[in-house]
Amino acid sequence: MHDGSLDTADTPVTELIEEFLAAQAVRKPSPHTLLAYRRDLTAVLSLIRDGQTVTLSDLSPRSLRAAFAEFAGGRAPSSVYRAWSSWNSFFGFLVVEGMVAGNPMSAVGKPKFMTPSPKPLRGEDTPEQLLQAVSKTDERQRDPWPERDVAVLALALCAGLRLSELLSLRTGSLLGRAGERRVEVAGKGGRPRSVPIEPELDAVVARYVDSRRVRFGRVRPDDPLFVDRRGRPLQRGGLQYLVQSCYRRAGVSDRVPRGAQLHALRHTFATRLAEDGANASEIMRLLGHASLTTSQGYIEVTAAQQRAAVQANRTNRVLREL
Structure with a gap:
């Protein structure tokens, strides 16, 4: 591990990425998560200085913006957002380790990425x-x-x-x-x-x-x-x-729902929690969400479904004719 008091400007970024991944591995994330970090970090890194060795001093807001602009071409906003988050976490690690003074990712634009709507199994039974x-x-x-x-x-x-x-x-x-x-x-x-x-x-x-x-x-x-x-x-x-x-x-x-498969079962669990009166904080703890916003989405969907059910009430059609 680097000593924060040392000059790390000439350190190859690939070495720092390995240190970051090693630090993440201590927290025992899934292998899929570590692979995603590595893929996102190396993909953007390859676009800086045309694939030549990139050192820490090369990671300026300007070079990162240019790399992300190229990276975003032909990719879904969700993929770009995930890569931005990976780099944001990487720089957070560098700041904590004293290798950089601040996180430049605030100067790099990221796509607006709406939290996906829940996709529970369709049909009450x-x-x-x-x-x-x-x-x-x-x-x-x-x-x-x-x-x-x-x-x-x-x-x-x-x-x-x-x-x-x-x-x-x-x-x-x-x-x-x-x-x-x-x-x-x-x-x-x-x-x-x-x-x-x-x-x-x-x-x-x-x-x-x-x-x-x-x-x-x-x-x-x-x-x-x-x-x-x-x-x-x-x-x-x-x-x-x-x-x-x-x-x-x-x-x-x-x-x-298309693209849900096993996740549709998890979404069904969360949706039924909301239907039975669980609040967003309870849903967040039970499902392990990192953000309360994600949990709130299940409650909002349930409220919309309730509204649709009320609107479908045949008595409402009679009222419209009065």
């Missing part, structure tokens, strides 16, 4: 229909494992877990006494959280773990919770395919 269908053994499958599939869906629907959070779970991640059970989650950005779970969800996970013992023998607390049909830790692509398969088997694929 869709979650229940999905769980009921998947809980039944489907003989068309080569090696059906309904206990595992239901456990995946239930943890997303009833605890609001992200895909990366499901993959990081261990069999010992469910803790606590009866009536006070919770699941310990390694959240986004390395932010841990604890989500209460009801006895019904606890029982679903227990049935899955029992079925896994029957298939593969001993299960240890530090083993990955979810495995494939050969007993290997489930990977990102495998989990995505599993959820898509569940939608098809339940006949609800047309009720899944």
Whole structure:
């Protein structure tokens, strides 16, 4: 690690990026998060000085604005915004370490990026229909494992877990006494959280773990919770395919918002929290949001849905004719 009292102006930025990533890794973010940081930082860096070695002294507001202007060409605003955030975090690290006096990213424009609207499953009874269908053994499958599939869906629907959070779970991640059970989650950005779970969800996970013992023998607390049909830790692509398969088997694929897939289950959890009266702060804690604005979006959507339901009341049409 550099000493802040030393002159670091001639230090190659690639070395500083590695130090930044190492510091981030201590917080144990998901591998996907670290890869995104590296990709965003190196992509913009390659546009400064035509790919030549870039030192800290080369990172001026002017050079960064030019690089981001080129980087933005043909990219979605969300991608540019994410890259800007990565560089903002990078410079925040450099400031804390005493390598730079201030963060120049305030002088680099960023696109306005609206928080995406929630995308829950469509249909009032869709979650229940999905769980009921998947809980039944489907003989068309080569090696059906309904206990595992239901456990995946239930943890997303009833605890609001992200895909990366499901993959990081261990069999010992469910803790606590009866009536006070919770699941310990390694959240986004390395932010841990604890989500209460009801006895019904606890029982679903227990049935899955029992079925896994029957298939593969001993299960240890530090083993990955979810495995494939050969007993290997489930990977990102495998989990995505599993959820898509569940939608098809339940006949609800047309009720899944485009691009949502597993995230639609998490959005359904949050939307139902809002419908049942949870405030934005409670939703924020349960879902591990970094911003209260994101949580507020679920409440605003629910309010809009309520307004639409009132407007659809047939009595209103009679009133219009009076």
